Amino acid sequence: VQLVESGGGLVQPGGSLRLSCSASGFTFSSYVMSWYRQAPGKERDLVATVTSAGGSTNYVDSVKGRFTISRDNAKNTVYLQMNSLKPEDTAVYYCNARRLDLLREYWGQGTQVTVSS
Numbered sequence: 001v002q003l004v005e006s007g008g009g010l011v012q013p014g015g016s017l018r019l020s021c022s023a024s025g026f027t028f029s030s031y032v033m034s035w036y037r038q039a040p041g042k043e044r045d046l047v048a049t050v051t052s053a054g055g056s057t058n059y060v061d062s063v064k065g066r067f068t069i070s071r072d073n074a075k076n077t078v079y080l081q082m083n084s085l086k087p088e089d090t091a092v093y094y095c096n097a098r099r100l101d102l103l104r105e106y107w108g109q110g111t112q113v114t115v116s117s
Contacts, residue, residue, distance in 0.1 A: 001025035008111030019080040021095030029073040037091035
């Protein structure tokens with residue numbers, strides 16, 4: 001099983017980034033996919049979730065209207081489009097795959113996002 005994030009980097013406040021998470025080794029289309037983030041010295045927090053078929057999404061209040069989670073089950077990939085980035089969005093962003101009925105959960109290695117002028 002692998003979850004490989006990409007797309008992180010350094011961006012100025014107000015800028016945009018698109019994170020990608022490529023999955024392999026499990027049935028991607030049957031898993032709920034989420035993005036989490038962890039800032040230095042803080043806990044890992046949920047940012048956004050998309051259901052297995054992509055029909056429903058949820059976001060933490062602090063990113064609503066700025067971030068969009070989406071998935072392409074044909075490509076086994078989940079995305080996080082991040083617009084109007086703020087310094088407080090700086091964190092390591094992790095991809096998560098979860099299937100509660102099977103008690104299975106997988107994590108990626110994380111990708112650093114830094115928002116700074």
